[in-house]
Amino acid sequence: MTSPAVRRTATTLADGRDLIYFDDTEPYVSGAATRRLDDPRPLPHRFAPIPGPDGVERPATGPEMRRDPLTGEWIPMASHRMNRTFLPAADACPLCPARTSESGTAYSDGEVPDTAYDVVVFENRFPALMVLPDGSAEGWDVDGEPLWPARPAAGRCEVVCFSSDHTGSFGGLTAHRVRTIIEAWADRTTVLSALPGIEQVFCFENRGKEIGVTLPHPHGQIYAFPFTTPRTAAMLTQAREYRERTGRHLLSDVVAAERRAGTRIVLETEHWVAYVPAAAKWPVEVHLAPKRDVLDLPGLTDAERDDLAAAYLELLGRLDRFFVEPDDGTPIPLPYIAGWHQAVVGEGRELGRLHLQLFSVLRAPGKLKYLAGVESGLAAWISDTTPERIAAHLQEIR
Amino acid sequence: MTSPAVRRTATTLADGRDLIYFDDTEPYVSGAATRRLDDPRPLPHRFAPIPGPDGVERPATGPEMRRDPLTGEWIPMASHRMNRTFLPAADACPLCPARTSESGTAYSDGEVPDTAYDVVVFENRFPALMVLPDGSAEGWDVDGEPLWPARPAAGRCEVVCFSSDHTGSFGGLTAHRVRTIIEAWADRTTVLSALPGIEQVFCFENRGKEIGVTLPHPHGQIYAFPFTTPRTAAMLTQAREYRERTGRHLLSDVVAAERRAGTRIVLETEHWVAYVPAAAKWPVEVHLAPKRDVLDLPGLTDAERDDLAAAYLELLGRLDRFFVEPDDGTPIPLPYIAGWHQAVVGEGRELGRLHLQLFSVLRAPGKLKYLAGVESGLAAWISDTTPERIAAHLQEIR
Numbered sequence: 001m002t003s004p005a006v007r008r009t010a011t012t013l014a015d016g017r018d019l020i021y022f023d024d025t026e027p028y029v030s031g032a033a034t035r036r037l038d039d040p041r042p043l044p045h046r047f048a049p050i051p052g053p054d055g056v057e058r059p060a061t062g063p064e065m066r067r068d069p070l071t072g073e074w075i076p077m078a079s080h081r082m083n084r085t086f087l088p089a090a091d092a093c094p095l096c097p098a099r100t101s102e103s104g105t106a107y108s109d110g111e112v113p114d115t116a117y118d119v120v121v122f123e124n125r126f127p128a129l130m131v132l133p134d135g136s137a138e139g140w141d142v143d144g145e146p147l148w149p150a151r152p153a154a155g156r157c158e159v160v161c162f163s164s165d166h167t168g169s170f171g172g173l174t175a176h177r178v179r180t181i182i183e184a185w186a187d188r189t190t191v192l193s194a195l196p197g198i199e200q201v202f203c204f205e206n207r208g209k210e211i212g213v214t215l216p217h218p219h220g221q222i223y224a225f226p227f228t229t230p231r232t233a234a235m236l237t238q239a240r241e242y243r244e245r246t247g248r249h250l251l252s253d254v255v256a257a258e259r260r261a262g263t264r265i266v267l268e269t270e271h272w273v274a275y276v277p278a279a280a281k282w283p284v285e286v287h288l289a290p291k292r293d294v295l296d297l298p299g300l301t302d303a304e305r306d307d308l309a310a311a312y313l314e315l316l317g318r319l320d321r322f323f324v325e326p327d328d329g330t331p332i333p334l335p336y337i338a339g340w341h342q343a344v345v346g347e348g349r350e351l352g353r354l355h356l357q358l359f360s361v362l363r364a365p366g367k368l369k370y371l372a373g374v375e376s377g378l379a380a381w382i383s384d385t386t387p388e389r390i391a392a393h394l395q396e397i398r
Numbered sequence: 399m400t401s402p403a404v405r406r407t408a409t410t411l412a413d414g415r416d417l418i419y420f421d422d423t424e425p426y427v428s429g430a431a432t433r434r435l436d437d438p439r440p441l442p443h444r445f446a447p448i449p450g451p452d453g454v455e456r457p458a459t460g461p462e463m464r465r466d467p468l469t470g471e472w473i474p475m476a477s478h479r480m481n482r483t484f485l486p487a488a489d490a491c492p493l494c495p496a497r498t499s500e501s502g503t504a505y506s507d508g509e510v511p512d513t514a515y516d517v518v519v520f521e522n523r524f525p526a527l528m529v530l531p532d533g534s535a536e537g538w539d540v541d542g543e544p545l546w547p548a549r550p551a552a553g554r555c556e557v558v559c560f561s562s563d564h565t566g567s568f569g570g571l572t573a574h575r576v577r578t579i580i581e582a583w584a585d586r587t588t589v590l591s592a593l594p595g596i597e598q599v600f601c602f603e604n605r606g607k608e609i610g611v612t613l614p615h616p617h618g619q620i621y622a623f624p625f626t627t628p629r630t631a632a633m634l635t636q637a638r639e640y641r642e643r644t645g646r647h648l649l650s651d652v653v654a655a656e657r658r659a660g661t662r663i664v665l666e667t668e669h670w671v672a673y674v675p676a677a678a679k680w681p682v683e684v685h686l687a688p689k690r691d692v693l694d695l696p697g698l699t700d701a702e703r704d705d706l707a708a709a710y711l712e713l714l715g716r717l718d719r720f721f722v723e724p725d726d727g728t729p730i731p732l733p734y735i736a737g738w739h740q741a742v743v744g745e746g747r748e749l750g751r752l753h754l755q756l757f758s759v760l761r762a763p764g765k766l767k768y769l770a771g772v773e774s775g776l777a778a779w780i781s782d783t784t785p786e787r788i789a790a791h792l793q794e795i796r
Contacts, residue, residue, distance in 0.1 A: 066676060067677060070636060072635065074778075142677075148655070205771070229776035230632075234470060234471075238469060277468070278540050278545075368610065370610025371609075371769050372604040373600070373603070373619065376735055377600070377629070377737035377755060378627035379632075386477045
């Protein structure tokens with residue numbers, strides 16, 4: 001499934017979590033079996049029984065999720081007890097590769113046992129979604145009330161390190177490395193979609209302290225959900241109604257309409273098109289979609305993946321010049337959220353169409369859009385600008 | 399509609415906006431016709447034609463809204479041109495009453511022409527939703543594409559000043575004053591619900607700089623929407639399905655189930671009950687609902703309103719002691735969003751039931767819950783806690 005140029009090497013961390021190296025460059029350092037290093041940390045297995053205050057050991061439990069009867073949404077919640085005895089030192093970056101001591105032994109303060117890597121993916125240490133070893137997905141009712149169904153939040157949360165270099169950002173990577181990340185995303189989408197009960201896989205990046213990112217090391221995340229999330233459910237509802245009414249594919253027609261209108265197109269390559277959607281709701285928002293109808297990242301051809309690496313970097317470059325310091329014109333790195341909307345795994349899969357949604361809460365230098373009463377209380381959005389204004393600015397940035 | 403103890407006096411600001419005083423205390427200062435002062439500011443009427451750079455005047459236009467074909471949501475956007483020539487001085491609070499000069503003349507740096515008030519409501523100067531004088535609600539298609547319907551965002555945004563005192567907060571008001579605010583909310587809900595095209599009225603308060611509040615003067619807002627907002631639409635869908643399946647009222651049954659379970663009840667008075675909902679998704683969240691099935695604020699009896707004033711203050715008092723400074727135990731005023739969910743005006747009205755949703759993004763002292771990829775990209779929520787933990791803490795605060 002990965003292209004021949006990328007070597008994929010799977011291993012297991014001391015506490016039982018999966019870690020997968022994706023190496024793209026000779027001598028494929030971390031992928032070379034001879035160099036593969038075991039996790040040296042004294043971590044108890046994450047599913048090991050946990051001693052209670054009374055000395056009695058109790059089995060580890062996973063996160064649960066409850067269905068909100070008011071909205072129908074599933075809410076995963078951190079109700080679980082897990083082994084969390086090991087924490088990295090506060091000054092250590094958990095995403096950096098292991099270091100080599102003076103005696104030549106590798107040691108790690110963080111999550112990656114090897115001393116080098118190109119791209120690496122591993123299971124989140126404190127996951128909001130997790131499958132327990134017994135694999136049970138059986139539900140129950142909170143307080144015995146059928147209004148409040150609950151069940152294990154049996155999904156998966158993974159971290160993707162985009163580079164072993166602690167500094168920098170996604171937009172500063174080479175197209176070669178971005179291509180590897182695309183392979184990793186596609187690989188994880190295929191693998192996680194095949195897990196029992198997974199309904200959708202979301203690959204995303206949060207960038208910037210303005211949205212709460214605390215680790216500066218360039219990284220993204222992948223969530224595999226055991227339910228269909230509200231935005232995805234809304235898109236399925238719209239796409240289904242549209243299909244019933246017109247016999248056509250909604251997301252495909254939206255891309256076609258944007259290309260026909262042309263006014264909000266930000267860039268167009270051989271296989272991809274980026275546009276500010278006609279009803280964009282964020283202060284900065286752009287969608288990047290393949291020209292061909294493609295369900296998800298694994299469905300992209302090699303040519304589409306190559307082209308994506310270049311198109312994505314061009315887009316990120318413009319976004320990092322979207323706002324400038326008012327006094328001296330220095331570009332302001334944009335805090336952003338970039339998420340891949342993919343077709344769901346099960347029912348409604350044929351209604352999906354791959355696209356990246358890239359948006360920011362920055363309204364102006366130093367000014368954030370806050371999600372207060374209207375947004376957080378009613379899920380209603382008010383835009384302070386128009387899609388055409390956002391697009392005009394993105395079009396003029398070179 | 400207002401109770402006899404509150405005197406309601408409506409007037410118009412210089413630019414044509416409505417302002418309504420709700421006075422509750424002898425000698426009913428701002429409500430006394432003899433003392434009612436005209437707005438002295440040289441504001442052009444907000445709907446006056448606006449001179450363009452070419453010297454030609456063009457008619458003022460209002461905000462528009464577009465329907466997102468991906469989700470079905472209406473997105474109001476600031477596409478309008480309005481007269482905005484007058485801005486208050488940067489050091490002036492626009493919500494404070496007018497001052498009296500040495501010569502005895504009243505003058506105002508802000509929005510309120512009178513030199514005193516108890517509670518005052520006025521139309522927002524820069525509204526996201528606004529009805530234009532021609533009242534047209536006719537729509538069009540963006541770029542001529544039927545995928546992108548648009549129409550005037552013909553609603554209304556109002557500001558509610560809870561007190562003429564610039565300092566303090568809602569939680570520090572007297573029950574007498576809170577009772578007046580309830581009258582004002584009920585009055586505005588009745589009046590705004592009767593405007594053509596309004597589908598729901600939302601009275602809310604954003605409190606705290608953590609959620610972007612820039613004016614410290616205690617105030618809230620009221621939005622009258624010309625569409626049903628996504629959360630309300632989701633609640634209607636759930637309530638409708640529940641009624642079809644069981645013949646019963648969902649929101650009524652939820653309150654009954656919370657009272658039956660009891661574990662998450664925070665306080666109970668003669669007419670009201672406050673509980674952390676079984677699927678709470680925010681770090682702090684509590685709902686306050688009447689025991690009787692009531693559609694909206696105007697539907698409350700005098701006794702229920704009196705009781706609400708006391709119950710709400712008790713709840714806010716506990717929330718402001720929810721987090722304390724780790725070093726010295728000083729209570730941390732909670733940044734919060736408090737919004738009244740009311741029955742919609744039109745179809746589905748009978749499925750509604752009044753309740754206040756009060757929640758915070760503060761997870762711990764100095765730690766916010768950020769709405770990043772999962773929340774903002776997918777509208778999916780992950781809770782770092784459990785409803786039972788929130789409730790236990792709210793129960794122990796006295």
